[in-house]
Amino acid sequence: MINKITKKVVKEVEQVVSEEFVCDVCGKKGNYRSETCGSRYESAIYYRVTTGHYDWGNDSCDSIENKDACCTDCLLQIFSEWLNDKDVKCSNSAYIHIDKECHIREKKGGTE
Secondary structure, eight states, X not given: XXXXXXXXXXXXXXXXXXXXXXXXXTOXXXXXXXSSTTOSEEEEEEEEEEEEOSTTGGGGGGGOEEEEESXXXXXXXXXXXXXXXXXXXXXXXXXXXXXXXXXXXXXXXXXX
């Protein structure tokens, strides 16, 4: 005789519904604007900056940093700080990756 054992597996999934971003330089929250008159949505442009290096082999993942910038002035400040970092000057594999992102959300107050 074979006894059947039934196990219940529960998988927890985290889903981001809406992400508010804050500039890591000046502390401003996203500057949202309506792109189309009468639209239910508004958007904000910002810059996501990722820096790191490959100097430590597999442990290089610990060098990765992510920052958000709300405007080109804040982006230039992040870039300038990265260029002047002593670890970056000594590294043969330092990198900076800049993405221009658009964050879209539903307007507060619902539809028009």
